[in-house]
Amino acid sequence: MNVPVIAIDGPSASGKGTVAERVATRLGFHFLDSGALYRLTALAAMKHGVALDDEAGVAQLAAALPATFRDGAVWLAEEDVTDAIRAEAVGEGASKVAALPAVRAALLDRQRAYRQLPGLVADGRDMGTVVFTDAVAKVFLTASAEARAERRYKQLIEKGNSANLPALVADMQARDARDTARAVAPLKPAADALLLDTTHMDIESAVQAVLTHYALCKARSKQGN
Numbered sequence: 001m002n003v004p005v006i007a008i009d010g011p012s013a014s015g016k017g018t019v020a021e022r023v024a025t026r027l028g029f030h031f032l033d034s035g036a037l038y039r040l041t042a043l044a045a046m047k048h049g050v051a052l053d054d055e056a057g058v059a060q061l062a063a064a065l066p067a068t069f070r071d072g073a074v075w076l077a078e079e080d081v082t083d084a085i086r087a088e089a090v091g092e093g094a095s096k097v098a099a100l101p102a103v104r105a106a107l108l109d110r111q112r113a114y115r116q117l118p119g120l121v122a123d124g125r126d127m128g129t130v131v132f133t134d135a136v137a138k139v140f141l142t143a144s145a146e147a148r149a150e151r152r153y154k155q156l157i158e159k160g161n162s163a164n165l166p167a168l169v170a171d172m173q174a175r176d177a178r179d180t181a182r183a184v185a186p187l188k189p190a191a192d193a194l195l196l197d198t199t200h201m202d203i204e205s206a207v208q209a210v211l212t213h214y215a216l217c218k219a220r221s222k223q224g225n
């Protein structure tokens with residue numbers, strides 16, 4: 001298919017969501033937040049009383065997920081769940097259901113359906129390694145666990161929540177370990193991905209780095225054709 005994809009993968013709170021969304025806006029491309037699909041699946045399971053380790057049950061929900069993304073809001077059937085899917089418990093649940101092979105398989109076609117002209121920026125953990133292996137540009141965005149915990153801490157405080165920095169660092173490390181160690185689609189850079197460490201980089205510099213990388217990859221792929 002001749003629709004360009006930019007795959008942006010990396011650990012949680014690395015800033016990849018914000019970077020991916022801004023890159024998509026600059027290029028006028030579609031945007032896929034694949035983590036939201038895992039979060040929606042976990043939320044749907046919780047609402048329907050399906051256990052998060054019931055692989056067949058959760059996969060069935062994932063395959064028929066009544067999810068829509070409209071004007072920055074996320075809907076599950078008739079309910080606006082934009083804030084609900086960001087809750088810590090739902091993130092935990094998402095990490096659990098994401099480790100189930102049948103759930104990942106059930107979400108594959110849905111993710112690939114976002115590939116539409118003029119192009120797609122896809123953000124997740126396995127965009128470059130599994131879902132869009134032929135992406136024209138792949139980026140693996142990281143930052144140290146401490147830097148990511150600090151960003152999450154600031155977000156929580158800004159929203160008026162309480163937060164504990166050492167606990168956030170520990171959470172970040174535990175989630176990384178789970179996402180990296182799982183048997184299916186573990187979190188790892190694609191062999192052909194650009195590694196972008198944003199520990200000492202602001203969002204706008206990261207956006208520019210991705211745009212430059214994409215321009216370079218596009219030029220290279222034109223030469224190859």
Ligand code: DC
Binds near residue numbers: 012013091094098
């Ligand atoms: O990016 P996020 O925090 O919204 O992702 C939520 C969970 O979903 C996280 O534990 C990793 C998982 N995930 C995944 O396994 N594969 C993806 N492509 C995206 C997210």
